Amino acid sequence: MTVALPSVTDVESAAARLGEKVRHTPTMVLHADETGLPARVVLKLELLQHTGSFKARGALNSVLSLDPRTPDVTAASGGNHGAAAAWAARRAGMRADVFVPGTSTPAKLDRIREYGANLHLVGGDVGDALEACRAFADSRGLPVIHPYDTWETVCGAGTLGLEIGAQVPDAELVLLGCGGGGLYAGVAAALADTAVVQPVETELCPHLHAAVAAGEPVWHPSKGVAADALGPPQVGRLGFDTAVSRGTSSVLVTDEAVVEARRFLWQRLRVLAEPAACAALASLLSGAVTPRRGSTGVVVVSGGNNPAVP
Amino acid sequence: MTVALPSVTDVESAAARLGEKVRHTPTMVLHADETGLPARVVLKLELLQHTGSFKARGALNSVLSLDPRTPDVTAASGGNHGAAAAWAARRAGMRADVFVPGTSTPAKLDRIREYGANLHLVGGDVGDALEACRAFADSRGLPVIHPYDTWETVCGAGTLGLEIGAQVPDAELVLLGCGGGGLYAGVAAALADTAVVQPVETELCPHLHAAVAAGEPVWHPSKGVAADALGPPQVGRLGFDTAVSRGTSSVLVTDEAVVEARRFLWQRLRVLAEPAACAALASLLSGAVTPRRGSTGVVVVSGGNNPAVP
Numbered sequence: 001m002t003v004a005l006p007s008v009t010d011v012e013s014a015a016a017r018l019g020e021k022v023r024h025t026p027t028m029v030l031h032a033d034e035t036g037l038p039a040r041v042v043l044k045l046e047l048l049q050h051t052g053s054f055k056a057r058g059a060l061n062s063v064l065s066l067d068p069r070t071p072d073v074t075a076a077s078g079g080n081h082g083a084a085a086a087w088a089a090r091r092a093g094m095r096a097d098v099f100v101p102g103t104s105t106p107a108k109l110d111r112i113r114e115y116g117a118n119l120h121l122v123g124g125d126v127g128d129a130l131e132a133c134r135a136f137a138d139s140r141g142l143p144v145i146h147p148y149d150t151w152e153t154v155c156g157a158g159t160l161g162l163e164i165g166a167q168v169p170d171a172e173l174v175l176l177g178c179g180g181g182g183l184y185a186g187v188a189a190a191l192a193d194t195a196v197v198q199p200v201e202t203e204l205c206p207h208l209h210a211a212v213a214a215g216e217p218v219w220h221p222s223k224g225v226a227a228d229a230l231g232p233p234q235v236g237r238l239g240f241d242t243a244v245s246r247g248t249s250s251v252l253v254t255d256e257a258v259v260e261a262r263r264f265l266w267q268r269l270r271v272l273a274e275p276a277a278c279a280a281l282a283s284l285l286s287g288a289v290t291p292r293r294g295s296t297g298v299v300v301v302s303g304g305n306n307p308a309v310p
Numbered sequence: 311m312t313v314a315l316p317s318v319t320d321v322e323s324a325a326a327r328l329g330e331k332v333r334h335t336p337t338m339v340l341h342a343d344e345t346g347l348p349a350r351v352v353l354k355l356e357l358l359q360h361t362g363s364f365k366a367r368g369a370l371n372s373v374l375s376l377d378p379r380t381p382d383v384t385a386a387s388g389g390n391h392g393a394a395a396a397w398a399a400r401r402a403g404m405r406a407d408v409f410v411p412g413t414s415t416p417a418k419l420d421r422i423r424e425y426g427a428n429l430h431l432v433g434g435d436v437g438d439a440l441e442a443c444r445a446f447a448d449s450r451g452l453p454v455i456h457p458y459d460t461w462e463t464v465c466g467a468g469t470l471g472l473e474i475g476a477q478v479p480d481a482e483l484v485l486l487g488c489g490g491g492g493l494y495a496g497v498a499a500a501l502a503d504t505a506v507v508q509p510v511e512t513e514l515c516p517h518l519h520a521a522v523a524a525g526e527p528v529w530h531p532s533k534g535v536a537a538d539a540l541g542p543p544q545v546g547r548l549g550f551d552t553a554v555s556r557g558t559s560s561v562l563v564t565d566e567a568v569v570e571a572r573r574f575l576w577q578r579l580r581v582l583a584e585p586a587a588c589a590a591l592a593s594l595l596s597g598a599v600t601p602r603r604g605s606t607g608v609v610v611v612s613g614g615n616n617p618a619v620p
Contacts, residue, residue, distance in 0.1 A: 026336030028358055047580045048338055270357045270614030272582045304580030 003237050005245065006151060006189040011158035014061045018159055021064075021091065022057050023049050025160075027167045027298070034268055037284060039291035042168050046160060047273050047304030051111070053229075054160055054183055054302045055084035055147070061156025062145045063088040070094055074144050076126065076133035079108030080229055080303055081147035086117035088145070097142075099133040101126045105228055108305055125222070127233035148180025149236025158186025160300065161197070168298050171195050173291055175280040176300040178208050178250050180232035181239015183302065188242045195298075199243065200283045201250040202258060202276075205230040211240050212249040224255040229276030229303060253279055257286035265301065277303040313547050315555065316461060316499040321468035324371045328469055331374075331401065332367050333359050335470075337477045337608070344578055347594060349601035352478050356470060357583050357614030361421065363539075364470055364493055364612045365394035365457070371466025372455045373398040380404055384454050386436065386443035389418030390539055390613055391457035396427035398455070407452075409443040411436045415538055418615055435532070437543030458490025459546025468496025470610065471507070478608050481505050483601055485590040486610040488518050488560050490542035491549015493612065498552050505608075509553065510593045511560040512568060512586075515540040521550050522559040534565040539586030539613060563589055567596035575611065587613040 025048045030041040050056040059081065063073060075085035076099040089096035096117040100109060101124055112119050120136070122129040126147075137144045146153050160183070164174060174191060178184045178199035188197040201209055204224030211217045217240050222231030243249055258275050261282035265271040280299045283289040291297040335358045340351040360366040369391060373383060385395035386409040399406035406427040410419065411434055422429050430446070432439040436457075447454045456463050470493070474484060484501060488494045488509035498507040511519055514534030521527045527550050532541025553559055568585050571592035575581040591609045593599040601607040 020341070023338065026338060026355070028333065028336060031330070045336070050578075052580045268360075270362045270582065270616075272580065306580075 003241055005185065005238065005242060006155050006158065008190055008192055010155050011162060011186060011190045014152070014155035015159040015162050017064050018057065018061055018156065021060060022159070024163055025049055028269065035284065037291060038293040040296040041284065042171065042296060042298045044160070044164055044298055044300045045271065046300055046302050047271070047277060051080070051083045051087045052303055052305045053080040053084065054157055055081045056087060057159050058148070058153035058156035058182055058186070059084035059088040059145055060091060062150065062152040063092045063094065065152045066143055068092070070143060072097065072142050074133050074137040074142050075099070075147070076130040077147050079104045080305055082117070083108060083111040083115060083305070085145045086112050086115035090116050097136060099129040099136070101129045103228060108228070111305065125233065126231060130233070148182030148232065149238055153182050154186040154189070154238050156186070157183045158190040161187035161190025164298050165191055165194060168296060170296045171298045172295050173198060173297040174300065175200055175283055175289060175297065177201070177230060177276055177279040177302055178239065179205070179230040179276070181208055181235045181242065185238040185242040188246070198289065199250040200279045201252055202226045202230060202279055203252045203254055206250065206252055207232060207235040208239060208243055208250040209252060211235045212243055216240070225258055226255070226276035226279060229274060230279065251283050251288050253282040253286055253288050257282035257288070261285050271301060272304060272306055273301050274303050274305050277301050313551055315495065315548065315552055316465050316468065318500055318502055320465050321472060321496060321500040324462070324465035325469040325472050327374050328367065328371055328466065331370060332469070334473055335359055338579065345594065347601060348603040350606040351594065352481065352606060352608045354470070354474055354608055354610045355581065356610055356612045357581070357587060361390070361393045361397045362613055362615040363390040363394065364467055365391045366397060367469050368458070368463035368466035368492055368496070369394035369398040369455055370401060372460065372462040373402045373404065375462045376453055378402070380453060382407065382452050384409070384443050384447040384452050385457070386410070386439040387457050389414040390615055392427070393418060393421040393425060393615070395455045396422050396425035400426050407446060409439040409446070411439045413538060418538070421615065435543065436541060440543070458492030458542065459548055463492050464496040464499070464548050466496070467493045468500040471497035471500025474608050475501055475504060478606060480606045481608045482605050483508060483607040484610065485510055485593055485599060485607065487511070487540060487586055487589040487612055488549065489515070489540040489586065491518055491545045491552070495546070495548040495552040498556070508599065509560040510589045511562055512536045512540060512589055513562045513564055516560065516562055517542060517545040518549060518553055518560040519562060521545045522553055526550070535568055536565070536586035536589060539584060540589065561593050561598050563592040563596055563598050567592035567598070571595050581611065582614060582616055583611050584613050584615050587611050
């Protein structure tokens with residue numbers, strides 16, 4: 001069974017709803033002598049987004065799609081979506097109850113609190129947090145803002161793809177990290193007719209990869225440097241069906257390649273991305289993906305919620 | 311006595327010389343509810359420049375203005391210009407001897423070495439380093455790439471102003487940190503007819519301020535969080551005459567305001583700027599400068615050469 005997937009028109013509706021409430025983040029061209037690649041590489045600096053990651057787009061689109069009289073929303077997340085949901089709820093004049101697993105980093109927890117949310121620390125992984133969140137929401141009749149696998153989340157995330165289309169109209173390849181698959185599904189919808197959108201996972205968080213191999217979303221452990229942001233219990237239906245409908249899967253990179261790409265971003269650009277946000281660049285720098293000679297590729301740097309705070 | 315100052319045409323010549331060899335760095339709009347200001351604030355993210363600061367522009371313009379058969383160049387700098395000169399020399403196929411004072415941060419020294427320069431550690435301040443550099447250069451007949459007070463350095467730095475003019479055509483105020491005054495002189499030349507360019511110094515590095523008060527460049531100690539990048543022995547003649555010709559001086563901010571602005575950039579945008587690069591934003595956030603209601607102001611975030619390396 002496959003589900004209906006958003007079209008570019010659906011993503012455009014989300015973009016109209018979000019307007020200037022999310023940042024239109026800038027791009028940067030890397031020179032060929034920096035990457036050693038025969039293609040033009042453009043970075044989409046989405047870590048500059050509100051709350052420090054692309055998650056703000058999907059969370060705010062979800063919240064703004066609710067009845068505006070909704071008093072309170074709930075969310076569960078390893079961290080970035082939690083901060084995004086808290087920020088989006090405050091932006092819409094609502095309260096948020098956010099459920100996070102014990103694996104979240106202290107910096108991410110602080111940020112969720114800063115945005116005024118009620119923080120619920122749950123033992124276990126993000127799946128346990130989502131379960132606790134659902135029970136809480138059901139008992140109070142509140143909506144759950146899903147981190148990646150709803151229409152509103154995916155269309156909101158897809159607005160990043162529309163910006164890429166406008167900023168880099170000649171992009172033929174767009175590389176992005178894939179956790180639950182919401183960003184992938186949204187950007188693939190936004191750029192369906194213009195670019196190949198390639199999801200990248202780490203070898204230690206291969207959720208889409210395992211799902212494609214199994215023929216359906218399956219549980220897989222999440223380990224390594226990117227686990228806090230690429231660690232859903234399993235890939236979402238919308239992300240999975242996006243890959244299946246295109247006959248593709250994720251590219252896998254090692255944790256070492258991620259760490260190397262993160263160092264590259266700091267050394268060359270003074271961009272301090274979080275590890276998960278470096279998987280896409282790692283696929284290029286490590287040679288896991290080779291862009292066509294003379295082509296233009298876009299690499300999404302999707303978040304900067306590092307533990308390091310000055 | 312005043313010196314001739316560059317015109318916008320001179321800066322345009324430098325831009326033509328540099329072409330795509332320097333990055334055209336992106337801008338980002340801050341929302342009014344983030345700054346609490348009645349004006350639109352646009353950040354010019356120059357810390358994404360090669361070598362992590364705007365210094366790459368002036369250094370490369372200087373090097374490319376030399377006879378291409380020049381085998382070696384020299385430079386003296388507290389750090390950012392040293393890295394920029396080393397990078398520029400390598401880019402042009404030359405070697406560089408770089409003289410730095412003992413006050414430089416280890417991260418900046420590492421970077422100069424990385425770009426392949428011969429590093430000469432000199433005791434004392436940047437004035438002592440410049441003196442040692444001149445003696446070395448004179449004895450070998452080599453050119454000195456000045457950090458801020460030559461025509462080529464100023465015109466190179468000014469190319470940042472041309473980019474601002476193209477990216478934010480409605481900018482009526484441009485705020486930037488001022489050390490030796492090269493960035494100020496260059497950007498003021500580039501935007502002479504379109505915007506007020508306001509230099510900002512810290513209270514502990516008030517070189518332009520002291521010069522305007524004295525009627526000429528004078529020595530002043532450099533202390534506090536920005537001393538490694540806003541600490542010339544004295545402001546340059548080109549920067550000083552630019553201020554005098556416009557009947558203006560620098561705005562002063564406290565070190566505390568700089569630290570607060572730096573934290574703001576990290577918390578809101580995941581931009582990790584170095585302290586000196588936050589003086590301009592500090593002038594806005596602390597209320598030292600109040601932009602006209604409804605206007606657009608640009609804040610240059612000029613460097614990101616922090617000690618913190620992931």
